Amino acid sequence: MTTADLSSGKLLARKGSKRAVLAGTPFVDEISRLLDCTVEWNVPEGDEFEPIKHVATVRGKARYFLLGERIALNLLARCSGIATAELWLGFRGVIAGTRKTTPGIYTASWARTSFHNADVSLLGFRLVEKYGMIVGGIDPHRFDLSSMIMFKDNHIWSAGSVTAAISRAREVGGFSLLLDVEVRDEEEANEAIAAGADVIMLDNIEGGELVSVARRLRDRWAGKGKKFLLETSGGITEGNLRERAISGIDILSTSSVHQSLQHIDFSLKIQVPPS
DSSP states (O other): OOGGGOEEEEEEEEESSSOEEOOOHHHHHHHHHHTTOEEEESSOTTOEEOSSEEEEEEEEEHHHHHHHHHHHHHHHHHHHHHHHHHHHHTOOSOEEOOSOOOOOOOOOTTOSSSOOTHHHHHHTTHHHHHHHHHHHTOBOOOSSTTSSEEEOHHHHHHHSSHHHHHHHHHHHHTTTSOEEEEESSHHHHHHHHHHTOSEEEEETOOHHHHHHHHHHHHHHHTTTTOOOEEEEESSOOTTTHHHHOOTTOOEEEOGGGTSSOOOOEEEEEEEOOOO
8 A cells, every 4th residue: 555545543742841722723624624634633722731742633645634734733833832822921911912923925735625825825824823812812912904003103103193193093994993002102192092092002111111101191091081001012021021011001912922932843643554
């Protein structure tokens, strides 16, 4: 019997030394379905597991699944790594990802059905990364540019001021889209609140200054009918996470939960049935 004809079970195991969270099984299931294979999961989606673990068994033609093996393992490794981020950070507050997710990069040239090319290229890794955040208990922030209006420094400079940027955005976005405005200091924060921003992103403000600014903003606008969330962002790492999670801050947003993170190492081994 040749490899092309071999119908066998395949062991999907995890290597490493730390606990991890499994995420991404729907993507692996779909790849397997396209390749006429099946997956039996031993660990439920979102559960923690210790290495080394027999996570799942894949059954089908070896030749078929080997066509999609690498993309399946890459998806599982990255998605699980993102889902594990909060576990490794050891913090259970409100952590959000950022807009810096990975756009479309793959084309499914291996697929033997109509699900290929542009469909998967448009999918990219953004969906995978945002899904991994949700499974791991991390707020996905916004999915794409249409989910919320966010002003960074370049947008504000182009508009002329924080107030002008917010005014123009309200004309287009109406009441249904939140406005998240990045500010450099307390003065800009007050201007954004007065103009009607929903989220004030205190960018690269930390330590004692962050504590003071957050307290003064809350005190100044208390009882004045202005509802807003305070977000801290910029330079947040595992080492300073708790320092930034101060009273008065609603959201910690960081790209460290989906950029430069440690992937979870999976491997797939063909189990040849006894002759």
